[in-house]
Every structure is written in structure tokens, then in C-alpha cells.
Amino acid sequence: MRIFSTPAKTLKMAAARKTVSRLENDIEKFRFECNWEKVLELVKGIKTKTPALETLGHLALGEAELELHLLQYPPTHQNIELARKELSNAKHHLQQAAKTSNKHAVKTEAQFLLAKLYYATGDYDDALKFLEKAHPEEISVQETSPARLKMLAESYAIKGMCLECLNNKSGHKHNKKPDKKEKEMEILACYEKAGDLALLYLQRVDQKNAGANVSGSSSLGGSSHMAGPVLETAVQKAPLLRIQEGKLDEGIDRFRTILKAVEVRTSQTMRATVARELAEVLLRGVCMHHYTPPSAEGSILSSLKDERSGSLKSSGSSFANLRPIASRGTLGKPKMYSTESIFVPKNVEEEALLLLLISELQVNRDVVLSRHKEHSESRKHTFLNATAVYDLLAITLVRRAQYNMLADTLDRTMKFSFEEFHMWFQFGLALASAGRHARALRVLRECSRMEPKNHIVLLEAAKICYDTLELIDDGIEFCQKAVAAEGNPAAVSRGYLMLGMGYGQKAHEVTIHKERQDYQKKALQALNKAYLIDSQDYTILYHTALQLALSRQIPEALQKVRGALKLNADDLNSLHLLSLLLSAQKQFSEALNVIEVAANQYPDKISLLFTKIKLEEVCLGPEEALVTCKQLLNCWKQTYDASLRTDEVVRGTGLIEKVTSDKRSLAQMHISEFSDRDSGSVQNSLAASRVEQALSEVGASSTESTIPRQGSQFVWNIQARIWLTIAELYLLLDKPTEARACVQEACAIFPLSHQVMFMRGCVHEHREAWSEAKNCYDSSLSFNPTHIKSLQNLGRVLFYQENYQLAEKVLRDAVNIDPTAHMSWINLGKVLEAQGEYESASDCLLTGLQLEATSPVQPFSIVSKTF
Template sequence: MHIRESDVENAVNRYRCMLSAVESSHTQSLRLAFTKQLAEVLLRGLTGILYFPPNPASKSTKKSQTNVTESPWKPKQYTGINLFVPTIDYEEIILLLLISEAMAVRDTVLSQAPEFEEARIKALENAKTIYDLLAVAVVRWGQVSVLNEMFERAMKFSFEEKHVWMQHAFCLVAMGRYFHALAVLKEVKRLMPKSTMPCLIGARMCYEYLESPKEGVEWSTEALERAKTHEPHLVSRCYLYQGIGYHLQAEPMYVRHEKEALHSKALNALTKAVENDPYDHLTEYYLALHLACAQKIKEATVHARKALSLQQEHAPSLQLVILLLTAQKQHGEAAELLELALEEYPDDLNLIYLKAHLQLYCEGGEAALVTAKKLLSIWKSKYEEQTAVDTTDMSDKRSDTRSAFHFYTSEMSDKDSSSLHAQSIAASRVEHALSEVASSLSSFTPRPGPQRAWLLQVQIWLLLAEIYMEMEEMHWAASCIQEATAIYPLSHQVMFMKGLLHENKGEYHDARQWFQNAVAINPTHVKSLQHLGLIQHYLGCQKLAEKTLRDAARIDPNSYITWYNLGKVLESLGEHEGATDCLLTALDVENRSPILPFTMIPLTFE
């Protein structure tokens, strides 16, 4: 009655009064209903500043004798000095739901016998309602581990119950336990044979977290088969996920016929996605990205602008258009669009990183240095609090999954090593490379907090080092590299940057050693191969330089630096015709090369 009259305060007080009454065996079902209803009322309209805690003062005025009440018809109340009284909305809501869950689990029926079916269904419905409320409550305050404990207890009485299994999978994803979540999703997929959603979620996890695009394509293909039969409105999204999987498989592939086959499959799937839903900005964006990676710049620009027109605030589309403008050497327009994008997203680290490189190319080191320092200050404001304290493994994973920024780029992440085919590198080379950093490892311990945040800082230090080297400030560049080494000494990118520093100093033997170390750890790191080949050329090892640069060209034929260096080597070998072809190829590739690889844009599903 109080709620119907919009008198929420008196309604809540009435609920609290009833729940503080001494429990009896006849009131257990009522208590379960009341705790659940009070939690719903608090969640719906009494959180934050609207919340008022229970007032135990009225109870303290009662007489100390427990057998004295105002009326024999009023129930006895729980009293005592050790009673827990919630003081904030979070405490009371979670307490109510935990009590509800304990009572609901106690009432569950484990027997699958037909005579207990009605009782089993009723108890399960009560438990499911409580789990849904718990999901709303704990996710709001970031306490997903509490919910996970509930679902683990619920598994024993949730046989063939698809809703509970699906919620459990979502909970595991939120906690960062992706392999476990994928296993649960396989069970959900079996329980929901007509639903496309579990398959799409599984595919997204494979792409975004598990770095398993091949398995993601399998999930997407099954989703497509289901969508065609039962959910035709999701056919476009299924084709999109399938295309993303083929695209991710194609990028690290350097066996030519396999790469071309995957590119063809990706293009076919993404084209069908656009045809089935021409007003989805995500399908247009991924088709544009795929065309851009295939060096079809003009076609990619058309689709990227279409994606931007469909969703003007889509940050990845903005980044793609900016990179396409730089590929067409329209750096002024790219800079203008970049400034407009930064007005909308002033703290976007991807955009600021791109701005630093664009300034380094167009304006020089001074302007780029200011931007890179701003990048470091933004990192501190976003991540320093997380990394300053020693967090548990669980909070580490949760922080990683909730990170607002993913630093994905072929220069800035280890994505380029996610599909290593060159496993024939001798173990002795790896051991030799690791021995170079043994002194660092002797005192190396992982930094506290989310490791992704530390990897971001490594990339920022390496960017600063690159800028200082362009400004010929080798001392400051060495200091930045040292900061990166202290965080992650085994990074092939850190080793590459050390080699680049020695190369700029003219110390070619030391430079060659560091480039070899980088290649030993990541055989497909193109920049290390490019500079290793160049150093071998400087040291007079022309045949070895040619072999190294041809390997780099085989891995990434769209890098003009590789072709230019190979042309220089062939010229020194007296192969003038081959050198001319390489230099002409370098000019052609350079005319359509962006300021940064298109793969710098983070994977997005929104």
C-alpha cells in the first residue's frame, strides 16, 4: 500500500521491521519474498544520495528484558550489541540478496524424479530471480567474484538450465576467465540449439581475448547456419564476425597463396555483411579496414567515409579515415580531422599516439615531443592509481577487461607474434638472446597491477625514445629505453629500439646483436629484419643482408623501407636491374603507405 501511494520511505521501513522480526519455521517463505522485494525496491529507487540506512536507535529504547513487548500480537525483534547494521546502500542490497540466495539454495530440489518436478521448477525460478538481481547489484559495484561464487554453487541444481549457464558465462567473461567462459558457452550452445547469440559471443571472445581467430571463425560459421534458419535478422552480423576472423587470420600470414585465400574469404564475407545490412556502420568499417590492409586505398576510403556517415562518433572509423588520408599524402587534411577527433575524444591514447607520429613526420621532433609527454601524463592519470598498489590476480584481470583503451598496433603490441609460423628458429638463438638480458632479469619482478597498463607505458617510453633519436638527443633516448627495459626487458620491441640507438651512434656490431636478439624472440618483426639487413649491408655481408631483407619482404610486402633497403643491397652486389625493380617498387608502395600501419586501430565490436 505504501508503494502504491509512492510512499517509498515508509514502505522500506515496514519491510525492515518485518525482516528484523525473529524467524520461525512458518515465516521462511515470507522472509524469502520480503528480502527479495526489499532488494528490488532499493535497487530501483533508493541508491546513492536517496538511500537512508536503518535506524537501530528505536530498538535501543526497548527494555532489556526480551520477554516484554508492547503487544502480545507483535513479533519479537532481533536485538543485541553484535548485530550488523548496514550503513550504505551497497551493504544492505548485497546482504539482502545473500540472505535470499542462502534461503533459495536451501529450498532447491536436487532430485530429477517426476513427482518433484513442480517443487523443483518453483525453487529454481526463485533462485534465478535472485541471481538476476545479484547480477544487477554486484556488476554495478564491480564485485563480480561474489556472483561467480553463487553460480558455482548453482551448477549442482541447474541441470539443463540454459539461463543460469548463460549468466555464468557472462560472469566469467567479466572476471577475465575467458577459457573457462568459452567452455561454459559450449554448453550453452548445446542447450540453445536455435540461438545465434552464444555462438557470436564465443566468436568475439576468440577474437578479442583468446587470440584464436581460427576457432572464432568456427563459432561464426555455426552462428551463420543458425541465423539463416532461425534468426535471419542476425545474418549480417554473423557474416561480419566471419569476415573479421578471416581478416585476423590473413594479417600475420606470409605464405602467399594462403594469405590470398584468406583475404578472398574475408572480402566475400564482409561484402555479404554489407549487402545484408547496408546501414550498419560496423560492416562498412571492417570492409574499409580490410580493403585498406589490401592496399586498395580508394575503395577503402569510400567505405570508411560511409561508416563515418552512419556513425559520426565512431572513433575507429575516424582513425581509419585519418590513416587513409596520410596514405594518400593528404597530411594537412589528416591533421585537421585528427584535431576534430581529439576535441571529441581528448584522452584517446590511440589518437594522441597517431598525432605524435604525424607531427614527427610533418613538423619535426619538438612538436611531437610535447604530444608524447602529454600521452605519458594521460597514462599516469588513467593507470597510475591502479599500478601503484599490489592488486590480486582477480582484480588484475578485472582491470584489464574494463580498460577503456586497447593499445593494438603492429608497432606497439605483440599481435604480430600471435601467429608465428617461423618455429624453426634454433633454441640456441633464443637462449643467446635471453642471455643478453640476464643481468636485467636477475632483479626483474613483474610490476603490480594490470600488466596491460605497464605494456602501454613501455610503448610510450619507446615512442619518446624514437622522437629523441630523430632530434639526435641520444642521451635522452637511452634514458627512455632504460625506463622501458626496467618494465619489460624481454620485449622484442625494446631490443629493437636498443639496436636502433646503437645504429644511430654508428655502433654497427652492437646494433646487429640487438636486432638479432629481437628477431630471435619474434621472427616476424619486420622492422628488426629491415634494420638487421641494413646493418649487415653496412658491415659488408651483402648476401646475408639480401637473405634477411627478402625474408622481411615475404612477411610484409607492403613496407617500402624493405624494398628500398633491398634495392641498396642489390646495387652493391652489382645486380642493377633487380635493384631498379626494388627501388621502383619502394616508390610505388610508399605512395600508398600510411603514417602508421592500419593494424594500429584496436579491434572493435561497437
């Protein structure tokens, strides 16, 4: 029996050694992969009593418990008490490993981990003692393993954090050095050393992982490697400390150095955070005139040469097209990208935008989409990171007026922004700024559902309904919700103001007299409620005056507009309205003085100049008004000619320059200050303007004699309106030939405009060519059926042609559209008189004379409605 006992015992011992060796390798493998759950599973399943394995088990168990705790609760001041309670078992295991280990490497690792644990529990003195015992400065960076390299990096980070915490405690024994500057430099040096080693560690891990893939081995799970909260804090701390010390340029250079390190999969999240922080610093702290672009000199970029391959593979890197370089003799530094053929930003916004787009790509990829409860914390964390990036992107893109790009960017956030009001509201505002109003309204409706009492959302939606989409009923509904919601009195006052504006627009839209009166009454009631809440808001008084003016309550309107000017003497719209009200009272000289003052203050407001021309026509005669028109044409050339030449260049650069302070569309401008419209149908006028603009462009492009106009249609519309005004004055001077030439100039710009057709009809009517005049007025009304002047003149032409029944029908339509247009009543009275209906004719003529007594030189509707 003894013959066979020795070999059996030998085989048993060999099998035990093999088991121990396999367990050691598995533990080290999972420690390297930072797979702490698997480490705990292996260590707790160890049944052998081998001393070497027992020491490793203590070390691995303590490290796993510490790392899992720190991943869930980062080492911050708020988590100190929790760490002291939950890390007692990890502390025991690490102390046992430090005492029982005969290996210097294992003992050093245990001391590093104990220093990390003491830092987490707030025992900074003990943490520094263990770091001094471990002597991190004696460890060779070249020869150490990635796991020990990570511990070495963490040791410098923890030393810096401990010194910083102790430095903040006055009277502590570590504050013996009188030179505060020297202590700050030591802390900064620790953070920078830790940051360099952390990046080097991540590069080596990725290189080892890539080597395993090349050799046919299974992947080491590179994507699961994490720098951890300690190293992430250290990487970000160094540049921030320099900035706090007032060394902004040095802090920015440190940020850029971190970003120049060769990217690996495990550093992408950290790089995204650093890129976002640098972008925030650039946007908030760097003046455009004192900006220093990144250096393109390769000499300042040192790197550590990789002994095995000399290059790193950066799988999935956004900088994969860049070539990493290596320099000899630079120990402890990460490998850096070469600066050859690299894009260098030229200004602050360019660099910030580049950084934020890189960050946006990463956070969009990392965000958690699962709605399960177990993922709620990680989902919240990743969403906050994404929100920070997108908020900075909004600031950057808005500065460059890139609203479409911002809207498209925020559109990508909707997949993870379920029930997240902030992102939805940002998206809605971006869509509105980009001119995509229909979708913006849908998004704002969703925002209103999330926060039903948010006044800003409701009023912004109402503004879009009123100003662009002409959904007046929907706008009124939003305003009613705003005034019903309790909250800030200023917001409620603004809600009543916009509610009054909505009712006023509704009154302008309907054709039934009683309905119009009801809406006018509701508008005034809402405006009065707004004034009772906020009597210092001049816009409330202005809109009240405008509503009273449209109702032809001229004395009351004058009182209100003068009250508005007392609160804000420089308000453009109040000055314009005051001038029109004075002209309605036939105080033309006073009105002209007011409009001249306003025009001097706002020389680029074309609507003021057109009103000034009308007043000069009445006060000084057509000749003087014609001189002003010629000056206006020269002013247009000086102001806008250069902008037309550079329009394509500006668009090519992606920058939208403000040619004028008015950003409304051409269709809207047709029905505001550039329109003679005193009709009541806003929607018809909008549709007419859009159709005629499109047809004018098609007609211009298909006609050999007419060259399509390049540049802003807004600018060309101004010139066309000037030519038509000059034509009108020439007709008053009995110069139809010159008037026809001016109409031809306007026709070259917008050949199918209803205003051009109307003025062409006026020229024919002046020559008593009734048939041609009738055809022109019919053409004008085919584009805009609510153009009052076309209806009035058509009725007059039909009267001259003795077509009394059709003339009566046309003029009654004009009266129904706008019952305050005095010429409609006067012409209708003449037609009825010709038909022998003397009583009705007398009533119409009397009504027309009464309205003429309160009629301004321009319709009150040309005054802007400020939202």
C-alpha cells in the same frame, strides 16, 4: 455370572475411553505437525461411534482435505473453479463440525476453516460472515495453542484478502464507506496483524519443538511445519501495499521489521522470499542519494517475552549469533533480535547484496536435485525461486564490477541447472567478464548445444575466440553457424560482419600469398553481405574500409570510411582510419587536421596521440613532435599518477575503477595501438608480449637497481611507449645521448621488452656500432620473432657487415610475414643488388617504391577492431 459382568463392562468402557483419548491425541499431534496425510489416515480408520470423536473427525477431515488442496493449488483467482469442484467434500465435513460441536473452541476452528474455504472458492461475502461469527479479536494470543494461533493469523489474512477483492469490485455493498483511504488502512492493518501472528506462531512451534527435544521426547518434526500459502501471502502483502500507495520508506521498514524477527527453521524459506523482495525493491526503486539505512535503535524493536524460557533457540539459523530480546506488554508481536553489535549497511548495494547472499544460501539449500518425474513440479518451483535470486545477484555484483565473485556464485548453481539455458548463459557471461575466457568458451559451447540457433551465444563465443583466445578458426565456425541460423536480420548481419573480421584476421595470420588473398576475398564478400542486410550499420562500412586498407586499396577504403562517418560522424575508429588513409595518399596536412579533431574529442585515447606525433614529425618536423611528446608525458602524469597511488586502496575496497576505457590485457595492447607491429602473426605477438611482461617483472624484482612498478601495467606500458617515441625523435635530431637516456627510462619499466631492445639497437646503429646493434635486434626477435622493424633493421645491419646471405634470409622472412612493408622490399633489393642479382633487385626495389606510395605513417593494424 452377574458378579463378574459389571467389572468386565467397566474395563471395556475404560479401554474404549482410552482408545478415544489416544486417537484424539494422535489427531491433534498430527494436526499440530501439519502432517495432513497422517490425519486423513487416522480419521478414515476411525470405527468408534463416539460423538466427540465424530465431530473431531469431521473437523480434522475437512481441514486435511482443505490444506492439501491449498498446498497444491494456492488460493488464487485462477484456481477458484477448481477449488469449487474439489473442496465440496471438505466443505460438508466442516459444516457438520460447526453444527454438531458442543465445544466453543472446535466450533470456532470450524468457522475459521470455513472462512478459509470460502475464500479459496471465491465466496468472499460468506468468508467474511464466518469470520464475524468466530470473533477473532476476542481470542487471547497469550493463552492460545500454536494451532489456534495459526488459524487466528489466517483469519486476519483472509479478512484482508476478502476486503481487498471486494474493494476492487465497484458498486459492491461492502463499498458503502466513502473514505477509500480508510478501507485501505483496514486492509493493511489486517495484513500486518496476520504477518505478526504468523511469525509468532512459527516461533512458538519451534520453541515447543526445542522443548520436546530437551525433555527427551521425540522431535515434533519442526522442519515439516509450514506457514502455508495464505500466511506467506499475508506476510509479503503488507510491505508491498505500502509501496503501491507510494510510501516506499514505510514499505521498506516493514520488510526490515519482518527480517528482524528471530529466525526459526520453519520461517527460513519465507524469510528468503522477503529478503529477495526487499533486495529487488532496493535495487529498482531506491536512489543511492535518498537511501536511508536500517535503524540501529533497539527501542523500535518490540518483542513478546517468552513466559517459559525467555529466549528462543534458533537451530540452523543464519542469525544464530544474534541475541533475541523481549519486551513486556507487546501482545501479538514476534520476538525480535537485539540491535547490539549488529552490522548496518551503509548504502543500497551493500544492503541488497547482504539480503541476496542470505537468500542465495536458503534457495541453494532448498532446491530440488532429483530428476524423477514425481518431483518435476517442485524442482521447477525451486529453480524459479533460485533464478530470481541469482538474477538479482548478477545485477548487484555487476554494478560493483565483482565479476569473479559472480562467476564463483553462479558456479554453485550448476548442480541444479542441468539443461537450463538461462543459468548456463549467465555463468558464461560472468566468466567472460571475469577474464576467465577459456572456461567461458566451454560454457558457451554448451549453451550453443542447448539452443543451436541463438545468435547471441554464437557471436559472444566468436568474440571470445577472436579477441582473447586467438582461436580464429573456432571463431569463424561460430560465425558460420550464426549466419546459417534463421532469425533477426540484424543478428544475421552482425554474424556476417564478425565472419568477415575472422577472415580478415586469418588473412593477417597466414604467410602464403595465395592463401592471404583468398582470405581477404572471403572477408570482403562477408562484409558486403552484411552491408546488403543492414546498410545503416556504420561498423560494417568501417571494417570494410579497414580490410580494403590492409589490402592497399586506398581509394575504395576512403570511400567506405567516409560512408561510415556519414552514419556516425563521431566514431573514433573511423576518424583514426581516415587519418591513416589520408597519410597513405601523402595528404599529411589533411590527415593531421583529422587526427587533431579526433584527439580533441577523445583526449584520453593514447593511440590517437601517437599517430598525431608521427604526422607532426612529417609535417612540422621532429622538434614540434617532441614538444607534443613532452605534453603527452605531462598529460600521462596528470591523468594516471593519482590512479597509481590509489590502485591498492581501490583493490582493497573490492571496487574496480576504470582507469581507462580500454579493458584489454597488456598482451593485447602490445599488438594494437601501442605496437609498431606490421607483422602478420597475432599469436606470436601475443605469446611474445606475455613472456616479456613476465620476464620483465622477474628481472625488475631481482635487480637491485630497478624497483618493481606497482599498479596497473597498462598505465606503465603507456609511459614506456612514450619514452621510446621520444628516443626515436631524438635520433632523428641526431641526439643519441638523449635517446639513450629515454631508452633507459623505458628499460626501467619493462627491461626485457622487445620494443626496448629494438630501440636500443637503433641507438647503437645510429652510432654505427654494428655488432651491438645486431645483438639488440637478435634479442628483440628472440622475444617476438615477427617484429617487422627488428627484421628490417637486422637485415640492414647484416648488409653493412657484408653478410649478404644472412641478410637476404632475414629480409625474405620479413617479406613473407608482411608483404606490404615497403622497407623490407627496399632493403632486400639493396642486398640482392650487392650480390649481383640485378633483375631481382630491380623488381624488389620497384615493389618497395610502389608500396611506399600507399604506406601510412602508422600501420593500419593499429586501428582497433570493434566487436
